[in-house]
Amino acid sequence: MQSVYFNRSPRFIRWIVLLAIALLPQVASAQWHATVGAQSANMGRQALAFLPNEIWIHEGDTITWKFSAGEIHTVSFLAASPTTQLRPAFSDGCPGFSSDPAWFDGSACVSTPPLVKGSTFTVRFPAAGNFKLVCLVHPDMTGVVHVLELSKPLPHTQYFYDEEAEAQTRALLSDMDREENEDRHSAERHSDEGQVIVGGGEISTNPGGASTLSIMRFVGHTPVIHAGQTVEWGSDDPEDPHTITFGTEPAGDPFPPSGNVTMGADGARHAIINSTSDSVHSGFIFAAPQDRTGLAQSPLSVTRFRVTFTHPGTYPYICALHDTLGMKGKVVVLP
Ligand SMILES: [Cu+2]
Numbered sequence: 001m002q003s004v005y006f007n008r009s010p011r012f013i014r015w016i017v018l019l020a021i022a023l024l025p026q027v028a029s030a031q032w033h034a035t036v037g038a039q040s041a042n043m044g045r046q047a048l049a050f051l052p053n054e055i056w057i058h059e060g061d062t063i064t065w066k067f068s069a070g071e072i073h074t075v076s077f078l079a080a081s082p083t084t085q086l087r088p089a090f091s092d093g094c095p096g097f098s099s100d101p102a103w104f105d106g107s108a109c110v111s112t113p114p115l116v117k118g119s120t121f122t123v124r125f126p127a128a129g130n131f132k133l134v135c136l137v138h139p140d141m142t143g144v145v146h147v148l149e150l151s152k153p154l155p156h157t158q159y160f161y162d163e164e165a166e167a168q169t170r171a172l173l174s175d176m177d178r179e180e181n182e183d184r185h186s187a188e189r190h191s192d193e194g195q196v197i198v199g200g201g202e203i204s205t206n207p208g209g210a211s212t213l214s215i216m217r218f219v220g221h222t223p224v225i226h227a228g229q230t231v232e233w234g235s236d237d238p239e240d241p242h243t244i245t246f247g248t249e250p251a252g253d254p255f256p257p258s259g260n261v262t263m264g265a266d267g268a269r270h271a272i273i274n275s276t277s278d279s280v281h282s283g284f285i286f287a288a289p290q291d292r293t294g295l296a297q298s299p300l301s302v303t304r305f306r307v308t309f310t311h312p313g314t315y316p317y318i319c320a321l322h323d324t325l326g327m328k329g330k331v332v333v334l335p
Helices: 002-027 158-174
Strands: 031-039 045-051 054-058 062-067 120-124 129-134 142-148 188-190 194-198 201-206 209-215 222-226 230-235 269-273 304-309 313-318 328-334
Touching: 031 054, 031 158, 045 158, 158 209, 194 222, 222 230, 304 328
Parallel strands: 031 062, 054 142, 188 222, 194 230, 222 328, 269 304
Antiparallel strands: 031 045, 045 209, 062 120, 129 142, 142 209, 201 209, 230 304, 313 328
């Protein structure tokens, strides 16, 4: 028995080797890399983008996304078939959050929770198809993954994508037609009525989808006013909400304003601050999103916030959403 077994083994081994060669393309799946988000050294400029935002791979390949910014993002693939899934809230996931690594073939959604710099997430794509990639936090941050059959050639290498990601990062972080210097806020300037620009940014697109530059700063000079005068904050940000928060940050949901904020006749919110120990929270200040076919009209949002200061002093404030990125300011009130 033993001799028969050994006599047959070379042929058996050759058969195994041939089988292995035939299966090799399926087994040797490639591992790709991409980046989620980028930021300037002081974190004031945030590229809300998948870098790159378009990748061609083979079925069975995996992509690992590396999160590289202080601003939160998600890597999310919503279900595309049999019907297109509605976009869920980022705090809910799609629904729920997927474990790492995840599989996506278009039939069931995959989403990370909101993640920041240092996290990674890997998705394997077992089936051919073109899959939209979105960030549930930022509507204008999208991409696409083209999953091709093994017989189809791939147009680019990992080296190409690394170079492309670097070029897109540079372009996004330096993008801004208007010459506002967001790092000028430490300089104080006297004016009768203080005006502060809240945030800013630009949305750009390429064949892969949309990317956004977001300025996480109170832009311009620190207002210097007299007691009894009013400072107005106005949002210039196309993508992100911000808050103007004096004193203690409210616990829980930062969306609603604090109880001492009133709504003016022109739709702007207003508060009166009498002391440097007062706590006032504007709630979200942001431009209403564009209306989309088939969805309810977006209600007008609050884009302006005004505070009247009755007493002299220095009044520091933060954006409750982006203070960890350095989004802070102050108002100087003279007698
Ligand atoms: Cu903010």
